[in-house]
Amino acid sequence: MVSLLGRLRHMIFTPDVGEASLAVRGFPSRNSRAAAALEGAGTTFITGLGVGTECATAAQTAARLAEVDSARRGFAFEGAAMAMAIRDGLPLGHRRHLAEYRAVADEHRYMTYVGAGWALARLPRPLHRAALSGLTDQVLIWLALDGYGFHQAYFHTDRYIKDKYVDPRPPLVSPDHHDYAPHAVDQGIGRALWFVSGADPALAHTLIERFAPHRRADLYAGLGLAATYAGGASETELAHLIESARDYRECLWQGAIFAAEARARAGLVLPETEATLFALTGLRIADASRIAIETLPTRPTVDGVVAFEVWRTRIRSHCPAAAPMAPKGEM
Template sequence: MVPLVSAPVRKPSPLRRALRPLFTRDPAFLEPVIARFTLDGEWQRERVRMICRSFLTGYNAAATAEDLSEVHAAVRELPRYYRPFAYEGAGMGYGPWSYLHGRPLPEFERHIGSLTPDTVYQNHVGLGWWLGMVAPRRPRAIAACTELLDHRYRLLPFEGLGFRTGFLNSGAVARTAAFARYGEHGGHVCHQGFGRSLWFVHMGDVRQALATVESLDPGFHGDAVSGLGLGCAYSWLDAPERFAGVLDQVPAPLRADFLQGAAFGWEARQLADRPLFDELLGGADIGHRRRVLEAVRVVHEVRDDLVHRHVRHVFYQRWRHGTRDRVGQLIS
């Protein structure tokens, strides 16, 4: 097993350089995984494939980089719409990069944060993928790593860990039992990530995704539906005409959770590439534009209020809950 934390050295050794190819992943290895997904149509399947290719482009670029700045050149080869997915992959790629370069894993924010600050959420989610690979049964080691992260984002790796679990196992609910090992708050955020994975496992087939959510412990239904909303808003930013139809299929008691997740997805997209966000939103009808911009405003206001009150404990959960409490008015 790769050590969770490596002893720091100034330069990668020749031996560690030689190990780089062992950490790369051919995008084709996910094809059997995607083949098991029950997607609504072929264009959804192709979109999931493109997202996976983009994610692994960023991962491979970071894992094999001499200097992390090399990641930018690889990401620029992708269509602009998919580049944030690649930077999420780079967050995962920091794991092998830190090992090969002898850098402590908790230096993550120092290196990845300076590389791509506009995808801060995606970066931390990508780190969760790596932690799910190297330490899934070491909750104390994961907690020790995440506790050193910025308090606003230290729960986000659990979202990535939960997403990885659901995505690689085609949304198998039995796998979620392991989330309990990450504590109360980690467990809830893992379920949000699992719910987001269901969006990709069943993209467009909302009823099937919701049926899977229904089989979870009821205490996690809201988390999982939040993840569905996040995945929908983030991956279908360029399909605004489809959003209302998806929202209409969500049971009324869970629509605020769905919209909270969507609000976080839209805000992440806006931060990652504001010009592209404005361009794509400009093509939407006025009602959807108003809803999106109001949702993003709520995300910012809740965050700023927490910062103003110097809230540090489980910041991300309080951010989610505060946003959910205020987005209900945007559903109609």
């Protein structure tokens, strides 16, 4: 039974599921398949956020979310992670919600870090440190900025997509290498572009090509991640994307492998996941997951380089017959 306090938290922090409508967001709805994939992801995220705000404990939250359809369950756990981070950030009650949630939802590890990043967009900056206090993996911590970037592009699309806005002070998630933050944020913006484009690979490619060249690698990585995890495009469309974005094929590859590992770890692999991954990488889920696991660093930095970027670089190095990637340049 949900307590009065739980209902109050739900009312304050959980938006109406209508906010995930493509029409409300102003995103194209090109066909029923794409619309169902994107709107289903959004509404399920909001559902998870609501469950995370109203349940008394992380264990109760995870138990309820385990009942969500497997195609969308990851989005529900992502939304609940946002709720846990918000609850930790507020100066009320204890600040172990996210840590306890990680313990009972470890199979959704990646989505937890991404979901917590959404909270950074909704909380004042002085509360960010407390909101992320339950995230201890300093390699994956950059995924929180991926979540932040997604939120900003999804809800402030004109500013972040049309105007190409770059946040001069992105949230601080690590005391070191803060200059790396724009790369993690741009991966999240790239994920959002999959939604902004209505899961249309051709439109997504056009939108990314309007960004400065030094930003495109990270944007394509995010696009490959979202295309694989959320779905919504045909194999023919994805093949055209690979051809049109051939200078960044390694980045699409890297994002797709991230998504494959996230779904494999959670046991949420769908036939569409398999098909999209194969279209973008030529790999099966088990092989993609193995690459992600074997290349993951164990320390926050490797030879002075942010380990999260080392991880992405190692994954890209497995991409066969890829055209040389365009240089990132300076941020």
